[in-house]
Amino acid sequence: MKTINFEQLLDNISTAVLLLDENTQIQYANLSAEALFEHSRNQLIGHSIAEFLIGNTLNLERLRSALNNRDNFTDTEQQLIFKDGRHCLATIVVSFYESNENAVLALEISPVDQQRRISKENQQWALQQASRDLIRGLAHEIKNPLGGIRGAAQLLERELVESSLKDFTRLIVEQSDRLRNLVDRLLGPNKKPKFEWRNVHRVMEKVRTLLTLEHTQLFLERDYDPSIPDLHIDQDMMEQAILNIARNAVQATKGKGKIRFVTRVQRQLVIHGKRFPLCAEIKIIDNGPGIPEEIHDTLFYPMVTSKVDGSGLGLSISQSVINHHQGKIQVESWPGHTEFTILLPIDKKEEVK
């Protein structure tokens, strides 16, 4: 049997392989790992893997405990964020390995390709649609009898002679109104969008003026691409969508952070399965604490909030508006950086009736 040079073999596979010791220090890295981390073997070996990644991207505790318990585990969709700002979604297989009384952890990291990313996006999209439909259905069902309850309480109030009893009917009316208000917000804007040709920067500037008036300590930086052609949008709705996102950024930075509005033109983007030759990209970036991990996957669902006084409707409304415009919203967030990206197809004037 021919002898195999295992190091050469490892250098020829596309999966990044790292060996870590009990201090999560890198003991070995193959060529694919060098490429993934954009550091040479010499720069990697002897350093903790945490030195190359931001914050708690990798759960070091879990790695250590795998080593101590001689355990294996797999993370299918781990977000890796490197110190230089690059990031990718990866599958990580961690296995315990012992040789010559040396216990190490072997990490096999393979970045998730674009296809998987899109399929995850589609899956989330379908779930969001389903939850929105459910909530809308429920909201309608609540709204109908609510009108009846309120009306009946008012009729009853007129018949009551004793004024102390009127407190009760007033309470019914008051609480019905409160519920009605919530239901209306859950149902979202009920008017049809009025599409007109508008410059997207006019919308951004309106949002910016509003926020800077509200928060005088705010540092709001603009980086606009003036070459973006007019978009076929409902200006009021678009203002609301961008304001909801920007307001979250202001709240996350307690009105004192740094917020950036960036606009660009992107080519050949796929949005919900359809390819568009030209799209406008609007980014709202803040340097706040980042989106809490536990709501990452349900961020756009109605009533998801981490705020004491939040209704959790802001992002859900933004998303329905952007959907009405055939666009999509993407989010990337880690401590110190949250980036919302709105992508809107740029229609050609002659093609829109």
Ligand SMILES: Nc1ncnc2c1ncn2[C@@H]1O[C@H](COP(=O)(O)OP(=O)(O)OP(=O)(O)O)[C@@H](O)[C@H]1O
């Ligand atoms: N820029 C951001 N930084 C950190 N967390 C954010 C950011 N944007 C959104 N979030 C998180 O997403 C949650 C949902 O946001 P959303 O705007 O839908 O609701 P809300 O702000 O809580 O309430 P509402 O907008 O209805 O007043 C927020 O509670 C917050 O935890």
Ligand SMILES: [Mg+2]
């Ligand atoms: Mg909000």
